[in-house]
Amino acid sequence: MTQESLxxxxxxxxxxxxxxxxxxxxxxxxxxxxxxxxxxxxxxxxSAAVVFVMTISSAITATIxxxxxxxxxxxxxxxxxxxxxxxxxxxxxIAALVQIVEVLLQKFSPPLxxxxxxxxxxxxxxxxxxxxxxxxxxxxxxxxxxxxxSFFSALGFGLALVLFSSxxxxxxxxxxxxxFQGMAIALITAGILAMAFVGFSGLC
Amino acid sequence: MTSTIILSVLALSILGIILGLAIGLISxxxxxxxxxxxxxxxxxxxxxxxxxxxxxxxxxFARALVSGEASPGQxxxxxxxxxxQIAQVLGMAxxxxxxxxxxxxxxxxxxxxxxxxxxxxxxxxISAMLVAGGPKSCAYGCLGMASCARACPFNAIEIINxxxxxxxxxxxxxxxxxxxxxxxxxxxxxxxxxxxxxCSSPEKAALKMKVCNVPCIACRKCVKSGEEGQFTINGFRVxxxxxxxxxxxxxxxxxxxxxxxxxxAQHLEIxxxxxxxxxxx
Numbered sequence: 074m075t076q077e078s079l080x081x082x083x084x085x086x087x088x089x090x091x092x093x094x095x096x097x098x099x100x101x102x103x104x105x106x107x108x109x110x111x112x113x114x115x116x117x118x119x120s121a122a123v124v125f126v127m128t129i130s131s132a133i134t135a136t137i138x139x140x141x142x143x144x145x146x147x148x149x150x151x152x153x154x155x156x157x158x159x160x161x162x163x164x165x166x167i168a169a170l171v172q173i174v175e176v177l178l179q180k181f182s183p184p185l186x187x188x189x190x191x192x193x194x195x196x197x198x199x200x201x202x203x204x205x206x207x208x209x210x211x212x213x214x215x216x217x218x219x220x221x222x223s224f225f226s227a228l229g230f231g232l233a234l235v236l237f238s239s240x241x242x243x244x245x246x247x248x249x250x251x252x253f254q255g256m257a258i259a260l261i262t263a264g265i266l267a268m269a270f271v272g273f274s275g276l277c
Numbered sequence: 278m279t280s281t282i283i284l285s286v287l288a289l290s291i292l293g294i295i296l297g298l299a300i301g302l303i304s305x306x307x308x309x310x311x312x313x314x315x316x317x318x319x320x321x322x323x324x325x326x327x328x329x330x331x332x333x334x335x336x337x338f339a340r341a342l343v344s345g346e347a348s349p350g351q352x353x354x355x356x357x358x359x360x361x362q363i364a365q366v367l368g369m370a371x372x373x374x375x376x377x378x379x380x381x382x383x384x385x386x387x388x389x390x391x392x393x394x395x396x397x398x399x400x401x402x403i404s405a406m407l408v409a410g411g412p413k414s415c416a417y418g419c420l421g422m423a424s425c426a427r428a429c430p431f432n433a434i435e436i437i438n439x440x441x442x443x444x445x446x447x448x449x450x451x452x453x454x455x456x457x458x459x460x461x462x463x464x465x466x467x468x469x470x471x472x473x474x475x476c477s478s479p480e481k482a483a484l485k486m487k488v489c490n491v492p493c494i495a496c497r498k499c500v501k502s503g504e505e506g507q508f509t510i511n512g513f514r515v516x517x518x519x520x521x522x523x524x525x526x527x528x529x530x531x532x533x534x535x536x537x538x539x540x541x542a543q544h545l546e547i548x549x550x551x552x553x554x555x556x557x558x
Contacts, residue, residue: 176300247399
């Protein structure tokens with residue numbers, strides 16, 4: 074393996090997961106990060122659903138980008154490029170995809186549906202999922218690269234969510250001064266966690 | 278320019294049609310038929326997912342209702358009208374259970390009950406119980422570290438003066454706090470029962486009086502002034518019989534010497550005054 078391709082693999086895996094963590098470095102997907110992190114078991118369910126949806130949706134949006142959006146068509150002698158419709162197309166595809174996945178899961182894998190079912194509609198228009206698709210297209214990644222990047226990004230999201238929910242479960246048992254109780258101390262904790270993740274920068 | 282507009286309109290329309298068709302086809306082909314009643318019932322349920330019915334959230338309860346495994350009365354939160362509506366959707370008659378609320382059967386706040394030791398561990402009743410039974414000298418009293426208040430999905434429990442007090446107008450009787458309290462002080466009682474004996478200690482009167490100013494010493498004044506069967510004597514304490522509870526006038530009739538036979542409203546007022554620093558006789 075050449076040094077350059079090794080660096081590329083590192084960037085797509087460790088970089089996506091730790092250095093440019095979706096929640097703590099890019100500030101995407103803050104809503105589920107704060108919303109479903111009160112208990113460890115819901116955090117695990119949400120993380121699994123995000124890994125699932127983000128990987129599939131990125132694979133499909135990357136296919137659309139690489140085979141359709143990126144290309145320039147020549148119609149009546151003028152060049153036409155549909156890249157400006159990127160956000161619109163991606164969000165429509167992701168939303169439809171989540172719907173389809175939900176129906177298929179319910180039919181073919183009831184246990185999985187039972188575990189992820191309540192979280193799937195929550196991530197339909199999650200900005201982390203759209204963000205992964207957008208980052209892939211902005212960086213002009215291929216289909217394989219995009220899928221790997223999204224999978225590891227989603228793992229990073231899950232890591233942050235699980236760490237944070239464990240912290241919050243511990244916080245619930247602590248004597249928190251009154252002005253900081255609830256969401257205030259949660260946000261401060263998230264900030265400190267984000268600072269800790271900055272320690273990874275420069276890794277790759 | 279025009280060709281860009283035409284192409285984008287075309288591309289999006291085609292994409293929309295394809296996605297719409299795909300969703301429609303797949304839900305037609307693979308869709309699992311769910312009873313439309315489930316959605317109707319779910320809309321009527323409170324949606325707090327408190328678990329008071331014993332199911333994992335309102336959606337689970339709605340499924341159990343429709344399949345006949347549960348009855349609407351098991352939801353402790355819904356009002357009578359909502360239960361009637363649900364019963365109507367399900368096409369069944371409603372058996373009306375009494376609405377219940379929680380009550381913390383202890384009057385030993387920090388002024389009334391002596392503190393035996395300084396506890397500065399985790400501020401949680403369950404944790405405090407692990408450390409030599411907590412800081413209060415009464416081994417059966419409220420620890421006042423708000424485990425129940427944090428567990429309550431409806432914020433109906435307030436810690437006043439180091440004592441948990443239930444706000445009756447907020448309590449829906451889901452029973453989450455009952456399971457939380459490590460000292461089993463919280464009881465679900467009929468909402469109509471207004472009078473309680475705020476003591477749960479089974480110890481002898483002399484021992485209770487050493488550690489607390491407001492214990493039930495089983496003097497039986499209340500038993501004598503009430504009608505037969507309104508109170509039960511349980512060892513060294515008296516309990517209200519919640520199947521045949523006394524009216525509010527029993528408080529003045531009995532004249533409890535230790536001030537532990539009180540209506541919920543009086544109890545709340547006393548704790549409020551004590552918190553404000555006024556001494557109540």
